Amino acid sequence: MRLALPLRKKRVNRSAMGTFWLFVFLAIVGAFMALPLVYAINAAFKPLDEIFLFPPTLFVRHPTFDNFIDLKTLLGQSWVPFTRYIFNTVFITGVGVVGHVLLASAAAYPLAKHRFPGKTVIFTIVVLSLMFAVQVTAIPNYMVMSWIGLIDTYWAVIVPAFAFPLGLYLMKQFMEQIPDALLESAKIDGANEYRIFWQIVMPNVKPAWLTLIILLFQLLWGTDGNGFIYSEQLKTLHYASNQIILGGIARAGVGSAVALILMSVPITLFVFSQSRIIETMATSGMKD
């Protein structure tokens, strides 16, 4: 068919065979990606005799809530009430996320929309900081924190998260697309910089908020506070669940139940914010 008329616009330059093989490929890799999570979901509902069945099965046959009941019993025996671990993680995540969104947005606005001495240097340093992992600075970080007395408090995890560079970077890139005319007209109406930031810029970057929220959430939800928090009553949910999982083979079922609970929270969050996050990521590109 040499008809140049693209009747169905979506199918321009698409061969059916190519589409078929690409989908086969996608399905295989998709199954690999989903396998461990599917396994965990099933294992969480398996009774003990099914967990240690040979040959092992992927899907549960007689689902029970035994593992969750065991988990509840196990939690009742912990030295620190388990709700305390939950509170710790929720507190760290909540404060960290809110603080980061506020501070990073405030810093991103001038970087995106104003021209002032030092701007290029500052932004270059921020981009450079995306290029190395946090482990590089772990030791001096500990020293800095002990100087200002953050060790063994929630703040040892929260305060560095405020200054997470990726959040600032994404926020700044997203803010650049706010039309200058909008800010100019606000200025003519007599609004000062702080009001422009709070009443014009912030409402316009809501998709980016969600992105920063989910990135920070991911970072803080999974933190075990290892190395910075020593008091048992300040430790996080992730630390507590690690202790359960480290029980090894005897805790295989309970471990899966914990995994299921731990991962369901960020995944749910992502499901509800996916389209906003994609919108933010569209501006993430690095220009020269």
Place this chain on the structure above:
Amino acid sequence: MPNVTITKDRPGTAAGKTEPRASSWRALKLREIRAHKHSYFLMMPYMLLFALFTVLPVLMSLIISFTYFNMLEFPRFIGWQNYSRLFLEDDVFLIALKNTILFAAITGPISYLACFVFAWIINDMRPKLRAFMTLVFYAPSISGNVFFLWQLIFSGDRYGIANGFLIKMGIILEPILWLKTEQYILPIIILVQLWLSLGTGFLAFIAGLQTVDKTLYEAGAVDGIKNRWQELWFITLPSMKPQLMFGAVIQLTASLAVADVSIFLAGFPSVNYAAETIVTHLIDFGTIRFEMGFASAIATVLFILMVGTNLAVQRLLRRVGE
């Protein structure tokens, strides 16, 4: 440097001044800074913390790496000794360096390609299906360190999925101690690392693909682009170069920082250091042996490796399509 360009951009403000050149430049600078004081105020809280927890530590690490420091006594300057010991005497570091580079050379490019290829395939789908597939691929990296699930899969007894499956198929007769056998440790960690790697870069690519101007494809079809591969090469890739560069930074940095997966799956230290990486080596000296000077030297090497590779890749990608 950038300050000079800014003054050049605004010759109008300088024109009024009749003072000698040098001092007028400074006066101008000061006036400019004062005019933007609100900008500085807005940035201050973030930048203070950023300086305290990112910039200062990098500099401190560099300085400490030239000292002997055990956290109890005052650091003692010892010149290049830490570095010479690191490269000439520490066999384990060389294993760690080899493993890190091996990990990065395999997981870096593969995960980068995977991020792009899957984003590209997914992009052709209907919105509902696209959202679902995005979730399937992104879920592992978002679900908060649940990679211990792989421990259940590669469990060393016959109840582990991998062993059970292979025994039932008759390929092996006895269960394999996957995570305790040197030759299997590295591939398994690479596998898990790849599983975790469709993260921020993947999302950036999905977003980038959606922003490519649709009319370009129609114009391309008229201009004689015959199939999806040509379309990919001539239209899609050049249109999303900024996202490609951003994704490269994210994937590369992650691929050089392998540690958690290694420690959790292979143990710490792993069998015959088969899973030792620069980061686990750093953790060893920094949090167990308290040789902070030596650990800082490791951190500095890691810093140079990461930033150097990233800058090189950025330069390479910038040239694509020119």
